[in-house]
Amino acid sequence: MLRCAVLDDYQDVALGLADWSRVRAESFREHFSRQDDLVAAIHDCEIVVAMRERTPFPAELFDRLPHLRLLVTTGMRNASIDLAAAREHGVTVCGTGSVSTPPVELTWALILGLARHLVPESAAMRAGGPWQHTIGTDLHGRTLGLVGLGKIGSRVAEVGRAFGMDVVAWSANLTEERAAACGARLAPDLDALLTGSDVVSVHLVLSERTRGLIGARELALMKPTAHLINTARAAIVDQDALASALRARRIAGAGLDVFDLEPLPEGHEFRTLPNVLATPHLGYVTELNYRTYFREAVEDIDAFIDGTPIRVLS
Incomplete structure (x- = not known):
């Protein structure tokens, strides 16, 4: 099974809000402020789910994650992900819906x-x-x-x-x-x-x-x-x-x-x-939004595994 890291799951709820059975998923409550710590935690993961823009993915980070194949961000816009670098490294980047x-x-x-x-x-x-x-x-x-x-x-x-x-x-x-x-x-x-x-x-x-x-x-x-x-x-x-x-x-x-x-x-x-x-960036932090994020993140993962990625960010 592909390994999947769910980042910045502050409330420790991600794995209970969707069916992650097709991957070996692990969620991380702590925020990795140092890139070295982040790489050590997710180095072997093929899939990463990022919560909004909490953890940036600049070009140099993709260089350090050779196994990464799919990056899912909650929402359909994430300014902290270098999409060009993702493409260069063969990483598919997908998003999810969001409630306004x-x-x-x-x-x-x-x-x-x-x-x-x-x-x-x-x-x-x-x-x-x-x-x-x-x-x-x-x-x-x-x-x-x-x-x-x-x-x-x-x-x-x-x-x-x-x-x-x-x-x-x-x-x-x-x-x-x-x-x-x-x-x-x-x-x-x-x-x-x-x-x-x-x-x-x-x-x-x-x-x-x-x-x-x-x-x-x-x-x-x-x-x-x-x-x-x-x-x-x-x-x-x-x-x-x-x-x-x-x-x-x-x-x-x-x-x-x-x-x-x-x-x-x-x-x-x-x-x-x-x-x-x-307030600590609570604007999007509600049950309805979280259920939307993680349900659709799993849909992105399942579609990627099946060879037909959906909600791909350009």
């Missing part, structure tokens, strides 16, 4: 958590501290600015309208017609969106065009009472500039689910800044 609603829900969890100070108020209650020590921010009548209005951003817009928010959106190719179809107004440019929004939420795909899109200059345009939410990709927002803006209270706060380095190192200020509500 979980990151929408987490986006609103972060918005509401910041607006109503849920974490500090809950912590104070647990510790026997003051009863009511903050004043919440109203969402009704405020402006929600969406940087990106695709599959996820458009659903975030729906909820924003349900809260009675004025929804504006911007991306490089967004049209007035598309924005209106999603119940949003098209901002003339990113600067205008940042200047006028009370909540700014990022929902773009990371690319060379969007990397560092929101930097120190852009953050300085935001209202000092505004919140920034990022459940997309960390690198779209300059992390050092964001930390500086939060430290200086140039914006009210940030809800962050994505980081340049994951897991986020102990002692990192995004773990400790009082105006940051941070």
Whole structure:
């Protein structure tokens, strides 16, 4: 039987969510931050299942995995896999479906958590501290600015309208017609969106065009009472500039689910800044998504074994 490694199975659930009987599967809960440790663990595996972009597969890693024949990533896009290097090494790369609603829900969890100070108020209650020590921010009548209005951003817009928010959106190719179809107004440019929004939420795909899109200059345009939410990709927002803006209270706060380095190192200020509500990249981590990921990963494996690969990434 072919040997299969399932990486970054933090919750130790992968093997129980699908039928892996056609392979000899082993899951790894620990994250291999050192490439040497990763190679030592999976060197003899013909198949590897990677969870999202938790473990990068650059060209040099394929050089060190001579037995690898199939790499399955959860989702149909993974910027941390060098697809050209995979092809050069004869490795087939396949993906799986993904459900878009979980990151929408987490986006609103972060918005509401910041607006109503849920974490500090809950912590104070647990510790026997003051009863009511903050004043919440109203969402009704405020402006929600969406940087990106695709599959996820458009659903975030729906909820924003349900809260009675004025929804504006911007991306490089967004049209007035598309924005209106999603119940949003098209901002003339990113600067205008940042200047006028009370909540700014990022929902773009990371690319060379969007990397560092929101930097120190852009953050300085935001209202000092505004919140920034990022459940997309960390690198779209300059992390050092964001930390500086939060430290200086140039914006009210940030809800962050994505980081340049994951897991986020102990002692990192995004773990400790009082105006940051941070979660450990939970946007896609729900039962429905996990069942989809691992069921379809096994379908990819079975199809590969049968000689007819499916969901192959170009």
